[in-house]
Amino acid sequence: MRAQFILSALPILGAQGARILQSNDDGWAELYIRSLNGALNAAGHDVVLSAPADNGSGTGSSDKEPSPRTDPCEYDSCPANSGPVGSNATNPRLNWVNSFPVTSVRYGIDTFAPQIWNGQGPELVVSGPNVGSNLWLAVPFSGTVGVAVYSSHEAGIPAIAFSGASDGNLAFNTSPVPARSTVYAQLATQFTNAVLAAGAPYLPEDVWLNVNFPKVEGDCTDPAKFKWVLSRINPGVFSDKDVETCGSDRLPTENSVINAGGCRISVSVGDSTDKTTAPAEKQAVVLQKLGGLLSCLD
Template sequence: MRTQSVLPLLSILGAARGARILQSNDDGWAELYVRSLHDALRGAGHDVVLSAPAENKSGSSSSDREPEPRTSPCQYDSCPANGGPVGSNATDPRLNWVNSFPVTAVKYGLSTFGPQVWGDEEGPDLVVTGPNVGSNVWLAVPFSGTVGAAVEAARNQRIPAIAFSGADSGTLRWDTSPVPARSAVYAELATILTNKVLDAGAPYLPDDVFLNVNFPRLTAQCAAAADFRWVLSRINPGIISAPDVETCGDDRLPTENEVINSDGCFASISVGDATDKTTAPAEKQAVVLRKLGNFLTCL
């Protein structure tokens, strides 16, 4: 599988130490994108637990509801009908589903599945959501369950969080073979940035902040993770906003749309405000800018 081929590279590129990572998404626990990232993070040496909705819950924002027993099979027949409200893969307790929304899945991952795997209540170092199937930029951000799950971690659980999204859409079963390039490359890119954030040291992100990361579509020129560069961006247009952190000779960062739709192979990294899902203020952007340093480039 393509995901396996990148793992030696990932171990070289980052992760000074293995971290505890809780994963989630809004496309469902059996979606290929989240499973490819799970494999890549584990291949990079991290201790990863997945807790995600039993089925596609895209657009669920920050909805939260106590899970109920299922009467039908999970997404892609990945769990049997007439199951309980939550469940785990029969052979891998690191893969778990919750019959509710992404926010609820994060809560169960922190309270139940994580402690079962890790053997204590210490919790994860980082929460990673996605990659979402499709972009989450500007007006889509407040409605995204992938973002909502990251915001739950950062705002309410006080755990640093990153939400990843990829512009190449189209849902895929967890067992799709061979693994399409888009799933493998997005997983590798997400692992590279995760390692970079962890390698920068704790505290990994400022309080009440999440990173909203968007990858563009893959093309003939942008076909491998090594082709991409990373740009600090903002979520909402800054027409009436206070100035951003000064970088690249400007105090106004490009929007995510400008970055991922530009010529070249650029991924956008926005410092999001977990209180309202808009762009975080300049002083918090500056912390992330210092941590990522020359990992970032100008558009």
């Protein structure tokens, strides 16, 4: 992993980077979230992880106070009878919550992060990368998306939800680390750096970004070959016009971007009030901030 790739957008931020809270819906001990945790830390950010103790995929925006555990966390990453919440024995920045993904990010924002950051909150919430895509019809049910929506709507913190089409759950200590986990971590770090480098406020109010990576296979194993395309979550046949870009006022759907091949990544501006596509004026803000990173579908 070339250092210049990860650090490309970081110098504007200063040596300390940003305070980033990480979560997901696949569990705190899932390999994808741990690979990204390592990449974000290597890029100079101050990262706190707060994710569910077990796989909570498909739980959407469910939120319930955590209950004490009786069995070990996923991949035996915490012992039985560990209580309702816990932390890694040697790293208090890695935390689990025995409840839904949204509950875990709520605890991260309200409890774990302020303890580590002397009362300060996160500047950005990063969810995922999810094991598997979160496109259109899957979006309302995704816990990874639920984390980003809660953060941006309820907590008022800008958020990004990352998902990767290369699936298959793996433990945090898998060795050797497969290319898919490393590549997704590199890409997510690059995108996170770009959002932060564009300056605060990082995203419009009540907006989250839904980012879907294609499979890491064939020609798509080199992060430099991937292209970022502004997209929309749901088809827009009867909706208002999108921001005008690439010669059109209708953005391609996430599915069309991913299905087009060519190592294309869909970047949708989500409305945190209903998990659909945000209006054109909010898309325009994101386009202005990230225009140098984005490319056209054709």
